[in-house]
Amino acid sequence: MLTYTIRRLLTAIPTLIFISLIIFLLLDMAPGDPTAQLPLTIPPEVREQIRQSLGLGEPVHIRYFLWLKQVIWTEPLFYLSEGVSWIDAPDSARLISWQTRAPVMDTLFERLPQTLMVVGLAYVVGVLIALPIGIISAYKQYSVFDQAGTFVSMIGFSIPPFFSGVLMIILFTVMMPNDSFWWFPSIYDTTLVVDSWENFKAQIRQMVLPVMVLALQTTAQISRFMRASMLDNLNQDYVRTARAKGMTESVVVLKHVLRNSMIPVVTVIALGIPSIFGGAIITEQIFKVNGIGQMLIVSIQASDLPMVQTITFIFAVMIVLFNLIADILYGILDPRIRYD
Amino acid sequence: MTDPIDPAAAGAVSPAPPALSEDTRIDAPARNQWWDVWDQFKTHKGAVFGASFFIFVIAAVYLGPFLWTIDPTYIDIRARNSGPTWAHPFGTDQLGRDMLARMMAGGQTSISVGLTAMALALLLGTLVGVLAGYFKRIDGLLMRTTDLFLALPLLPLLLVMVMLFRQPLSASFGPETGIFILIVVAIGITSWMPTARIVRGDVLALKEREFVLAARSIGTRPGKMILRHVLPNVMSPIMVSATLGIATAIITESALSFLGLGFPPDFPTWGRLLFDATDFMQQHPERVMWPGLAISLTVLSVNYMGDGLRDALDPRIRGL
Numbered sequence: 001m002l003t004y005t006i007r008r009l010l011t012a013i014p015t016l017i018f019i020s021l022i023i024f025l026l027l028d029m030a031p032g033d034p035t036a037q038l039p040l041t042i043p044p045e046v047r048e049q050i051r052q053s054l055g056l057g058e059p060v061h062i063r064y065f066l067w068l069k070q071v072i073w074t075e076p077l078f079y080l081s082e083g084v085s086w087i088d089a090p091d092s093a094r095l096i097s098w099q100t101r102a103p104v105m106d107t108l109f110e111r112l113p114q115t116l117m118v119v120g121l122a123y124v125v126g127v128l129i130a131l132p133i134g135i136i137s138a139y140k141q142y143s144v145f146d147q148a149g150t151f152v153s154m155i156g157f158s159i160p161p162f163f164s165g166v167l168m169i170i171l172f173t174v175m176m177p178n179d180s181f182w183w184f185p186s187i188y189d190t191t192l193v194v195d196s197w198e199n200f201k202a203q204i205r206q207m208v209l210p211v212m213v214l215a216l217q218t219t220a221q222i223s224r225f226m227r228a229s230m231l232d233n234l235n236q237d238y239v240r241t242a243r244a245k246g247m248t249e250s251v252v253v254l255k256h257v258l259r260n261s262m263i264p265v266v267t268v269i270a271l272g273i274p275s276i277f278g279g280a281i282i283t284e285q286i287f288k289v290n291g292i293g294q295m296l297i298v299s300i301q302a303s304d305l306p307m308v309q310t311i312t313f314i315f316a317v318m319i320v321l322f323n324l325i326a327d328i329l330y331g332i333l334d335p336r337i338r339y340d
Numbered sequence: 341m342t343d344p345i346d347p348a349a350a351g352a353v354s355p356a357p358p359a360l361s362e363d364t365r366i367d368a369p370a371r372n373q374w375w376d377v378w379d380q381f382k383t384h385k386g387a388v389f390g391a392s393f394f395i396f397v398i399a400a401v402y403l404g405p406f407l408w409t410i411d412p413t414y415i416d417i418r419a420r421n422s423g424p425t426w427a428h429p430f431g432t433d434q435l436g437r438d439m440l441a442r443m444m445a446g447g448q449t450s451i452s453v454g455l456t457a458m459a460l461a462l463l464l465g466t467l468v469g470v471l472a473g474y475f476k477r478i479d480g481l482l483m484r485t486t487d488l489f490l491a492l493p494l495l496p497l498l499l500v501m502v503m504l505f506r507q508p509l510s511a512s513f514g515p516e517t518g519i520f521i522l523i524v525v526a527i528g529i530t531s532w533m534p535t536a537r538i539v540r541g542d543v544l545a546l547k548e549r550e551f552v553l554a555a556r557s558i559g560t561r562p563g564k565m566i567l568r569h570v571l572p573n574v575m576s577p578i579m580v581s582a583t584l585g586i587a588t589a590i591i592t593e594s595a596l597s598f599l600g601l602g603f604p605p606d607f608p609t610w611g612r613l614l615f616d617a618t619d620f621m622q623q624h625p626e627r628v629m630w631p632g633l634a635i636s637l638t639v640l641s642v643n644y645m646g647d648g649l650r651d652a653l654d655p656r657i658r659g660l
Contacts, residue, residue, distance in 0.1 A: 011355075019488065019492060052509060157639075158587070159639075160635060160636070160638075162595060163635060167632065170625045204480055282598065282599065286618075300601070308500060312496045316491060319492075319493060
């Protein structure tokens with residue numbers, strides 16, 4: 001298992017380098033000029049100097065290696081030197097956003113808590129709702145509950161987040177009376193500091209709508225998987241044996257069947273984590289959560305290449321990483337699968 | 341988890357012999373297997389409903405403008421922001437443009453993008469899948485490419501692609517055709533991977549079958565072999581991924597339009613109409629509902645259709 005993990009980690013490195021190259025080259029063709037926003041009174045030669053100072057004069061391969069070095073060497077080293085006293089801060093320049101003129105990573109670390117709070121919580125809520133639905137649907141196959149579950153997950157698959165989000169806003173913000181308990185804010189207030197019970201309640205309330213929208217998507221997918229996996233296991237011989245031994249139904253279902261059915265579901269849950277960040281791009285846009293997804297949209301519109309390249313690369317790293325985690329989890333959970 | 345070898349393809353070759361009951365005669369007239377598929381499809385109520393609704397939507401958006409002849413870009417500023425009336429059954433927008441006409445025009449774009457992007461993704465996916473499954477030498481390379489594409493963050497890359505190529509394509513093909521080509525190609529080349537994987541698995545299984553051996557023994561060339569013997573037998577998984585592909589393509593196009601990176605503002609699509617309507621959500625919530633419902637119901641009907649098609653093409657279920 002350990003050799004397998006190490007081998008997978010090593011093969012992930014060329015994959016990521018190749019992906020970073022694709023992302024960099026694709027973005028490098030962008031027609032946007034970072035000096036286009038500057039006042040027209042700036043003479044052309046000064047403008048050219050500004051472009052040079054942004055590193056635009058170098059050939060493509062030099063710029064690519066500089067960017068890669070900044071992302072995977074300078075930035076981690078900088079954060080290490082902040083935390084650990086005996087590591088010196090790197091002497092090379094940090095990765096600077098063209099739009100904000102601040103280090104890209106600092107901006108991302110400012111944005112990350114909002115995304116993690118909303119998206120992460122939504123994923124947890126979605127999974128927690130999906131698992132019981134899947135279990136009951138499979139145990140009572142073709143019952144009213146199962147049919148309803150199928151229908152709800154079909155709806156979850158079919159209603160895109162940009163419509164379910166808007167629908168939630170209409171229902172819970174626009175049509176609901178303002179003083180009702182069921183009224184929820186549609187705009188996420190990031191400046192809210194949670195230091196009292198009142199603020200905590202406000203924080204919960206403003207997270208309700210985005211979390212509901214994202215959780216609907218997660219629930220739809222995971223509950224289907226859970227149901228299919230439970231159904232695969234419920235007809236196996238060992239279930240009949242367990243029943244024949246005289247075990248109670250709850251032990252049979254919740255201990256024997258559930259444990260075995262969780263194996264593929266856990267890997268699906270791990271695989272879904274990066275894709276939920278992609279989906280959050282839209283949800284953050286609707287509810288004005290200033291997270292990473294919203295930053296990506298703003299940077300694309302402002303053709304802020306270093307920011308877009310870095311965010312896209314981070315998404316790619318997460319996809320590769322969680323693929324790896326899913327494969328390793330599968331091997332750990334299911335002893336029949338050994339990769340060596 | 342699904343089987344690595346899809347039984348649907350195997351069954352398409354030789355349909356499972358129907359259970360011989362009292363009323364089944366051996367001398368029943370010869371029947372095309374697609375009639376069996378249709379019979380099974382008809383038993384799935386959701387699928388029939390989905391298929392009829394999808395046909396209805398297509399008819400409404402393509403034939404509707406012949407009956408409802410108001411120009412979707414005609415601005416009648418005096419009738420702006422009107423609710424549903426007889427003159428404007430879906431109301432009008434902030435410039436007094438008729439929402440029903442705009443919904444039809446938007447639907448034409450959204451559905452055309454969905455169908456074309458699906459066709460492109462299917463073509464690419466089938467090509468890669470068949471080549472990888474049939475020719476062992478390029479299998480590794482093609483499948484690594486597929487894995488690489490699966491590891492790319494697709495929505496950010498789509499957004500980036502649209503931003504990059506919007507101007508050059510608009511300049512050379514005109515704003516509408518240019519963006520249409522751009523969005524179709526962008527969606528197509530980011531969604532072919534699942535089809536490629538399924539098709540490759542099926543082709544690998546088919547290659548070991550006796551009829552392929554027989555065909556090879558009489559000297560069939562690879563090109564002919566693929567077209568005559570392999571492709572017809574992988575049709576069923578391709579058809580299922582086609583229906584699901586329409587759904588994802590429509591959603592992706594609407595998402596791009598919703599993020600303001602799709603078609604130009606004066607060119608309606610369902611996603612764009614939804615995006616425009618969110619600004620007036622407080623005063624006119626119904627204006628959000630039309631495009632949102634249209635997208636959701638179309639996607640729902642296509643999903644149900646795919647569900648029924650998958651059952652109908654599975655010979656283990658068919659005929660029960």
